Amino acid sequence: MAAVKSTSYHGEDRRLVSIEREVGNAVRKWVLVVIGAIAVNAGAFIWGAATLHTTVNVHTVALTSHESQIRQIQATQRTDVDARRDFELRDQRIAGLERSLDRLDQSLNTLAGLLNGVAVDVAVITGKKKDQGG
């Protein structure tokens, strides 16, 4: 009780001064801890952002490479399409040629029939002449 009743030079309660000092120390300590932790977190954030930036760069390079590959594949596909179209046109031409050949065959057959008929007629006529003449 004596310590409580005793006063400082300015008449303040010494125990109160002691409590204020302790509270002040505790507040100072935790302010420092929070500032320190925030500073380290800021560092970690900057590091994280830098790492992310590097990762994005790496992915961008990879994406560019992939885009290039995709373009090459598309070009190859385009060549394939062109080739397929060429084949189809060739098939169409061959089919047309076959049709023409068929028609020519029919025409030749017809012509052969006509010639045969003429030959028969000539033979008959000639035969008749021979028969008539013999």
Place this chain on the structure above:
Amino acid sequence: MSITLVVVAAVACGIFDRVRGSDAGSTIRALCTVLAGNVLVLLAAGEYTPFALVGGFLWWLGEKPGWGTPMGMYAGYDPAPTNSYEKWQVTDALKKNYRLAVAVRGLMWGAPMLVLYHWVPQVVVIPLAMAVAFPAACEFGQLQRKHIDFKKGDYHWVTEFTRGAMCAGLVALLSQQVVW
């Protein structure tokens, strides 16, 4: 997260744990405790998250209950008198089995981190890692007993550094953030 970064973080956590347990100023010790928790959340998340800062203070909260009695028993001291058990040693198993007690204390240390589960689900590995690292570090301390000068405080260096580093390594491994 690269293996190099995990090793650096583990060594940092070991040093933080040792400084936390040293007779350095209370501000430095509190800062090291907060930073250790901070690094553990960053390791678990595998990327920067502002919740790591909160995790640091939760780690400081988990550190508060004492563990001197079971750890003293671990180091070979006589079982403590009944009235000097830690407050959390409420069952006979926790009072007699100091290995179990230390593992439970490890769980208790990491348990406040579970508050962050909603935002960083990987924090579940932190209490588990500490439950393994705490008794494992004590066992390692016992293995190194012959080479340790107890008076110089080397025992604390071995156990605390090992505990911090091992916990960080386990957190990185269990949360599958390591890229080999």
